[in-house]
Amino acid sequence: MAVISLVSSKGGVGKTTSAVVLAGEFAAAGRKVVVIDADPNRPLEAWSGLRPLPDLLRVVIDDSAETIIDTIEDARADADFVIVDLEGTATDRIGFAVARSDLVLIPLQSSVLDAAEAAKSVKLVRQMWKVANREIPYRVFFSRVPPAIRERTARDIERQFSGSAVPALPVSLTDRAAYRTLFSLGGTLHNLENADVSGLENARENAREFTQAVINSLRGEAA
Numbered sequence: 001m002a003v004i005s006l007v008s009s010k011g012g013v014g015k016t017t018s019a020v021v022l023a024g025e026f027a028a029a030g031r032k033v034v035v036i037d038a039d040p041n042r043p044l045e046a047w048s049g050l051r052p053l054p055d056l057l058r059v060v061i062d063d064s065a066e067t068i069i070d071t072i073e074d075a076r077a078d079a080d081f082v083i084v085d086l087e088g089t090a091t092d093r094i095g096f097a098v099a100r101s102d103l104v105l106i107p108l109q110s111s112v113l114d115a116a117e118a119a120k121s122v123k124l125v126r127q128m129w130k131v132a133n134r135e136i137p138y139r140v141f142f143s144r145v146p147p148a149i150r151e152r153t154a155r156d157i158e159r160q161f162s163g164s165a166v167p168a169l170p171v172s173l174t175d176r177a178a179y180r181t182l183f184s185l186g187g188t189l190h191n192l193e194n195a196d197v198s199g200l201e202n203a204r205e206n207a208r209e210f211t212q213a214v215i216n217s218l219r220g221e222a223a
């Protein structure tokens with residue numbers, strides 16, 4: 001049904017982490033999810049091999065720009081949510097995925113707006129509006145935000161983006177050990193136990209709020 005792509009021209013900003021967090025929340029809510037690993041480094045393939053995934057969650061590997069549209073459309077026919085995890089460098093495949101998306105999410109690392117990075121990804125999305133002949137919704141969001149500055153960051157987001165043409169998610173993904181642990185132990189936040197990592201409840205709460213903000217964006221709620 002809904003296709004969500006994680007896009008950034010910069011590496012290591014939290015695309016794959018966000019993809020896994022969203023997938024885990026959707027599956028926990030009883031929705032069928034396909035996560036497409038469209039990164040040559042195959043981070044999701046590695047993640048999916050660590051621990052059995054929920055029945056409702058499936059990882060599909062995509063090979064190239066030539067196949068990405070078919071991979072997305074096949075997944076769309078089979079799932080409630082399709083999440084596309086893309087590589088952190090500019091490629092044709094990213095453009096194709098964006099053109100097929102219902103929502104593009106652009107993570108920004110740091111609590112201060114990385115204006116240049118955001119602008120590059122936003123420009124790509126808006127370029128793809130012409131290719132797709134429709135306005136593809138997109139949102140930027142802050143990822144890996146230290147929890148201590150969470151409140152300030154919420155205000156920063158409002159201040160930095162209000163009045164600008166760039167729509168932002170009202171929730172940041174906080175920096176939590178639990179999110180890193182997903183890639184050492186595998187599975188979703190719902191598979192982890194308090195003994196595995198500290199701050200698990202906080203991470204779960206953040207994941208819920210983040211996912212709700214994404215759903216609201218899919219429903220067309222203004223940023």
Ligand SMILES: Nc1ncnc2c1ncn2[C@@H]1O[C@H](COP(=O)(O)OP(=O)(O)OP(=O)(O)O)[C@@H](O)[C@H]1O
Pocket residue numbers: 010011012013014015016017018039086087088089143144145173174175176177179180183
């Ligand atoms: N919210 C978070 N809390 C804690 N660690 C995080 C968070 N987001 C990302 N990280 C860590 O930062 C690193 C990069 O994250 P991730 O792989 O998700 O980024 P990416 O944008 O997908 O990178 P790439 O461009 O290489 O695909 C990883 O080690 C990940 O565990």
Ligand SMILES: [Mg+2]
Pocket residue numbers: 015016017039043085086087088
């Ligand atoms: Mg990645």
